Amino acid sequence: MTAVNPPAAPNVLIAEGDPWVRDMLAQMVLSVRCDAQVKVCANGNEALEGLSAKPDLIIAARELPGLDGLELLRKVRSRARTPALPFLLISSRSDVASVREALPLAPTAYLTKPLNLDSLRHRLEEQLLKAGESISCETPALRAGITLARFIEEHRAIADGGPLFADVQQAIKRALNPQGLDLRVLEEEVRSDPQITAVLIAAANSAALHREGAVQTLMQALNKLGTTQSMNLILGLALKRSARLSDPLLARHAEHYWNLSLRTAEYGRALAQMLELDLERCYCAGLLHCLGDLALLRCLQEWLLAGGELDENQVDLSLSQSGAAYGSALRTRWRLPLELRELIAAIYQLGGGVYSREDLVMNLAGQMSRLTPEQGLDEVAASKTARLLKVGRAELERLRRE
Structure with a gap:
């Protein structure tokens, strides 16, 4: 009651x-x-x-x-x-x-x-609580006169990250066995979720746990945090408001960015395997590169819950103007390792000076993931990135088919 x-x-x-x-x-x-x-x-x-x-x-x-x-x-x-x-x-x-x-x-x-x-x-x-008691709370209304742009700006520094895509309860259930929580199974269940991956990596790199070397992959984070701490953090994410997007317009945009993240992650891993580089680090960088856009969509869900209105044009404009800033703010505030942040940045563009082969891999993965089914591979194959990696059209075609 x-x-x-x-x-x-x-x-x-x-x-x-x-x-x-x-x-x-x-x-x-x-x-x-x-x-x-x-x-x-x-x-x-x-x-x-x-x-x-x-x-x-x-x-x-x-x-x-x-x-x-x-x-x-x-x-x-x-x-x-x-x-x-x-x-x-x-x-x-x-x-x-x-x-x-x-x-x-x-x-x-x-x-x-x-x-x-x-x-x-x-x-x-x-x-x-008293016995049998429950408390319901109204979402605080928007303050008078606040604009959507102002709301987005004010929430950037406190954003909770992106929405969840994995079924948290089901993932934990599948990973549990009579001997306890199987971290390998849990990793397989949640590895495609950008929010879970980012939070666990950030938590494993926190001052309380950081000992030797930066944690840069989901499996490393799970091993450092241990079974119960990992499970608690994952379950805790599901408790937060707007952990899942209820608005169809926002959910559709989130699906787009999630699929883009997954494609980039898979291309990054495949290219890294081909060139004998760190597969899992490249996968994580690809998976996390749209986290800012996803976090912004979650912020827009909060705007709606508080009584604001949205249309397609406003969502598109907000993403183009603030998605990158949300991503940068999150990665810095969560103290994701600098090496991982540099790989994520390379997906968008290569900086000046010297860059690693992994930077080149992620830049090429970003180019591949943004190709439409109708587009050919000529421009990607002729790019500076592909030439430096010595990856030709034949290899790119094989990657695309896989």
């Missing part, structure tokens, strides 16, 4: 060092209480300052930069309050000694990483 007179929106304080886990925790809270006021903190000192806002629930990692989560809990418990402030302590330490150290401070729950999302959801429902 939906509450007729819903209680006041709860204030939830989240303290977590890893930005991707932090975002996932916020999405979990909002999936339980869409009206929650969520404040996120990257370290314990920020969280300590956040106590002045009198949160109704705290979710904190034990392993926080600065003031750690256990000390934060100690300071919270030193402040008299009845009933005690709910505090979910999350830790990568599950040994008996670590758990016993926290028990005297009476955390509401001690949850271990990698998180069990079902258990976390259950704990959140206990703290944020």
Whole structure:
């Protein structure tokens, strides 16, 4: 049932060092209480300052930069309050000694990483909902006078990326077996999804996990993140609003960019295999090169949900004017490896100076993917890129047939 007179929106304080886990925790809270006021903190000192806002629930990692989560809990418990402030302590330490150290401070729950999302959801429902209660939320309306161009500009710095194309639940189900989650099967299930690939690569390169060398492929990311963390991040993506495009016009445009991404990825991998280069890195670069256009389409979905209007011309104009900027902003904000970003840039054009054979491969893959069925291969075969790679018309025809 939906509450007729819903209680006041709860204030939830989240303290977590890893930005991707932090975002996932916020999405979990909002999936339980869409009206929650969520404040996120990257370290314990920020969280300590956040106590002045009198949160109704705290979710904190034990392993926080600065003031750690256990000390934060100690300071919270030193402040008299009845009933005690709910505090979910999350830790990568599950040994008996670590758990016993926290028990005297009476955390509401001690949850271990990698998180069990079902258990976390259950704990959140206990703290944020009454029995049988659910909360519905209206999408905030557009503010008076805002234009579509202004809306797009304001959302560029906070864009969540593109929509999902993979069936997340089905992918996880197929990858699960009695021994656990099979990462190889999971990679096969989601490898064609640009959003999942980008987020997992970004998460694997975050400061909390980055150790040796940049992660530049989906399989590398899955191996670094591990089974549960990978599964949690993928499932967390499906919780976000506009994770799938409901508007037919936007969905049609998204299908076009997705197919273009897949063609570029496949051509990149085939050319890399032919020339004995890194297949998977070239595939990922091709798959991610339209992520900005897809992210913009998701932003346009938000415009519609907030009460805006769109027609075909407005969508086309928005994509031509802002798609590239959205892609650049996302790749920088998510800190995708520079080498991968350079490969993506090469799809559009080769820069001046020296470029690698992989740059040439991706540029040629981009040219091939944009050919219509009616167009011949003469211009591509005669291009500087094909000549430098020594790839002739015969090889290009074979690639096109495959």
